[in-house]
Amino acid sequence: MDITGERASESLMEDTTTEGSTMVIKMECTDDQPQMRENQEEVEKLKALLAQKEQENDLLREKIQTCQAPYPLTPETINNSSVPNYFRYCTGFTYDEFNKLCRFLRLPDSETVTQTHIPLNCDKLDRHTRHMPLRQEFLLVLIRLRQNFDLEELAFKFQIDIQSVSTLFSLWIDFMYDRLGVSVWPHRDIITKNMPDDYKAEFPTSFAILDCTEIKIEKPSSLLVQCEIYSNYKSTNTLKSLIVCDPRGSIMFASALYTGSTSDQEIFRECKIKDLLKGLLQCGYLKRGDGLMVDKGFLIEKDAKELGLKLNIPPFAKSSLRMPVSDVEITKKIAKHRVHVGRAIAKVKQFKIVSGRIPNSMLVNINEIWFVVCMLSNFQQHIIQT
Structure with a gap:
């Protein structure tokens, strides 16, 4: 055989060997693919199971927080x-x-x-x-x-x-x-039933005691507002409210807060209590001739007369004459019973949120806070036990 033929034969054998190796390698790769797919599928299953467990843990944590939240103060x-x-x-x-x-x-x-x-x-x-x-x-x-x-x-x-x-x-x-904003003014028969004995003996048809009170607030930056809220009586900046209580000291009405310079009679005319009293008269909760008890600062005799109500107010002493003995006795009686509204207001101011100087940041909802503490005081023990 010539050299050319031998070389050709060797080349063919090398090609065959190479092709065979390639085929073996290809066959081996083909045999590994199913195993790789199985491994990948197993990994995906494990990832899904882990995600499910994490979701279950989140639900359990939320349930624990719901049932046993760590709030130490109960x-x-x-x-x-x-x-x-x-x-x-x-x-x-x-x-x-x-x-x-x-x-x-x-x-x-x-x-x-x-x-x-x-x-x-x-x-x-x-x-x-x-x-x-x-x-x-x-x-x-x-x-x-x-x-x-x-x-x-x-x-x-x-x-x-x-x-x-x-x-x-x-x-x-x-x-x-x-x-708490529902009407809390009882029928006159209920008020009579719960009247203290000495009050009933002296003022049996006087069903409400009125007074105004003031709470201090921070000094505002506006000079105009300072003038409006400055109280000459308290010599500071205040807000003012009308309080009405029954003879045993339960609050039946608390007005919104007005500027400290507003007079008692102005608040009486602006706070809609006249409309309330008219409604009470119309539905029989009050009757014409029933009385309201006030201090000398309430110059509302004309308003009370228009409503058909009597005003129990201490008589004014004339500068040139001594006060008659009868007027002195009436003044003492009214003062003795008017103290109940003062005690009712003192109960409200035991809520320290309104007893100190109110910051300007709280003025946004101070009317709501004031009304809430006034009504909450009625859930405490009554001033006078009957």
């Missing part, structure tokens, strides 16, 4: 405190009075029920705070009203953020303002 923990009367100190109420107030506001007994059961706007709260039990939210609000703690202090005590404290407080004030 009505029960305060009530069980070793400090005497600590619940009354924090809220202004006993534990029993607190529960009665919860029932009046229709708060559920369950600690796990959330805001969906009363008209509070939950969208403004974070997820953690939305699971806070209603009784604990209400406790927070009462502590804020009674002790006037800073938002930071309450955020620490209840383990929530500062913004949530502010939001909760505003939402609850709106809710209570609507819930």
